[in-house]
Amino acid sequence: MSFLRPHFPGERALITGIAIDATGSGLYVPFSLVFFHHVTGLSLPVIGLVLTITGLIAIGAVPVAGVAVDRFGARRVQLFLYVLRGASFACFPLAAHLPTFAVLALLTAIGTRAFPAVLQARIAELVEGTDRDRMQALQRSLGNAGLGAGTLIASILIAVGGDTGYVIAAFVNAGSFFLAALLALRTPPSPVVSAKARAENPGSYRLVGRDRPFLTLVFANFLVALGYTSLTVLLPIYSTDWLHMPEGLTGTAFLVNTVICATLGVPVGALVRTRFSTRSRAAAGGAAMFVVAFLGQAALGTFRPEHVSLALAGVIACVLVMTAGELVHSPASGALSQAAAPPEMRGRYMAAFQLSWTLAYALTPSLLTSLLTVDGRLPWLLLAAAALLGGVLMMRVERSLPDDVVRYPRPAPSKPVTAA
Structure with missing residues (x-):
């Protein structure tokens, strides 16, 4: 392989x-x-x-x-x-x-x-x-x-x-x-x-702050990254308190996500590069899958099936869609940020991009649990709206970034090198 x-x-x-x-x-x-x-x-x-x-x-x-x-x-x-x-x-x-x-x-x-x-x-x-x-x-x-x-x-x-x-x-x-x-x-x-x-080029975060296309990319990734926290922060409480599922079953969704990401990440990444012409469109496609998955959870929370098997099947189905979105969005978004960063300021640019993940994981525990106490569907609707806006911004920023940044390069034939 x-x-x-x-x-x-x-x-x-x-x-x-x-x-x-x-x-x-x-x-x-x-x-x-x-x-x-x-x-x-x-x-x-x-x-x-x-x-x-x-x-x-x-x-x-x-x-x-x-x-x-x-x-x-x-x-x-x-x-x-x-x-x-x-x-x-x-x-x-x-x-x-x-x-x-x-x-x-x-x-x-x-x-x-x-x-x-x-x-x-x-x-x-x-x-x-x-x-x-x-x-x-x-x-x-x-x-x-x-x-x-x-x-x-x-x-x-x-x-x-x-x-x-x-x-x-x-x-x-x-x-x-x-x-x-x-x-x-x-x-x-x-x-x-x-x-x-x-x-000649001392660089500073002020220069990063003036790069509006990159900041748009960071904000779009932040909006989508909010959804990544749902598996560990939101889903366990939602499944037990709102859907009344046994606590022992809530870990099944996390296990499914982990196994699929570990085994299919690279093959799916290769498939994505043949199906999407640009990284930004691939990232937006992953965000769209998040929207579908989160709306599915909200719908499941509306019907609230009485049978545990039906509730578990619905949760797993939504997690599968979200996992697919994760496999499509994450590599495309990460590579897009790397390509958009000037080499002489790559550290500052990657730090700014990483803050989108850090802030998402810092904010969601209190935000999502607070909404959950009001209505179990509200946090999912918020995550769906955030992912939708993030995907739209990913598409819009494509016009502002250089073509060689957003487009997948054609793989050049090369011989494998001996590992150091």
């Missing part, structure tokens, strides 16, 4: 590091509150408050990471964040006191929030053309597969080791970041930017 062959030096090291990083994250993400409770011994309310505050503070690290990428190169910043995250998790079992835990939680949150923008800049440094689209799909597939594998490993560790299993998971997660850093060292260095070039 051609999509498994390396297309650039260091590709295998890069994607293996991404998979290991995701697996390590899967060890604690699904159990974050309980995980830290067992590792540190602090109470759950205290841990929840600390994680919320540090997460909000860490949002400020995203634009700082963008400046660092433009100054030092994405590879150096990537290595720094891997080591920072690894060291933080290695020290968590020592955090028996609140101040120590707060510091470690803040460092971990900074690394977690800033890393996606740095990774996007790193991928853009290494690949061009359709390989960017391919890497976007591959990255998302590996992320879902790694998250699922990490969750399974953590479940086994906890089942076998009890409370000790959480501590082992913390050390294993720390090791995964250090191993990913070693693999990142095997990728080519970032392009060197001379002092003269930096002096």
Whole structure:
């Protein structure tokens, strides 16, 4: 299969590091509150408050990471964040006191929030053309597969080791970041930017703020990204409180989404590049599927089937449509942002784009749950309207961006290279 062959030096090291990083994250993400409770011994309310505050503070690290990428190169910043995250998790079992835990939680949150923008800049440094689209799909597939594998490993560790299993998971997660850093060292260095070039084009976020087409792209992605949070934030509560489904069945939808994204991400991404002429149209097509899925959930909430099997079938059907939209939208939108970013300011542009995801995940928990208390259909209607507007903006911004940015490049025939 051609999509498994390396297309650039260091590709295998890069994607293996991404998979290991995701697996390590899967060890604690699904159990974050309980995980830290067992590792540190602090109470759950205290841990929840600390994680919320540090997460909000860490949002400020995203634009700082963008400046660092433009100054030092994405590879150096990537290595720094891997080591920072690894060291933080290695020290968590020592955090028996609140101040120590707060510091470690803040460092971990900074690394977690800033890393996606740095990774996007790193991928853009290494690949061009359709390989960017391919890497976007591959990255998302590996992320879902790694998250699922990490969750399974953590479940086994906890089942076998009890409370000790959480501590082992913390050390294993720390090791995964250090191993990913070693693999990142095997990728080519970032392009060197001379002092003269930096002096001629120092760059600033004011220049990003003046790029209206790119800001439109960021806002459109923010609107669609609100819908990505529905699986973890909205659907579990909606299914149990509004549709009165058993709690044990709510995880089925998340499992379906994870498995499909992990197994079909790359093939669907390749199919999308043959069916859509531009990345913006593909992203808008994915947003349209979101609209259909969310309106379907609202309709299901109107009829509210009495039989659990019918309710579950309706929820799964909507999740399948949303998953298809995710597979179409995410790679196209990510590659579009990479292509639209000037190379000398790629770090700042990727940081600005990443903020659309960060803010969406920060705002939706309180927003969607508040609407749900009024009427179970309201949050789905809001998400559908946001996805519709996001898709329209994706189509409109196509006219303002260069043709080589929005159009899928024709894949040039090339021989596979030996991985570094």
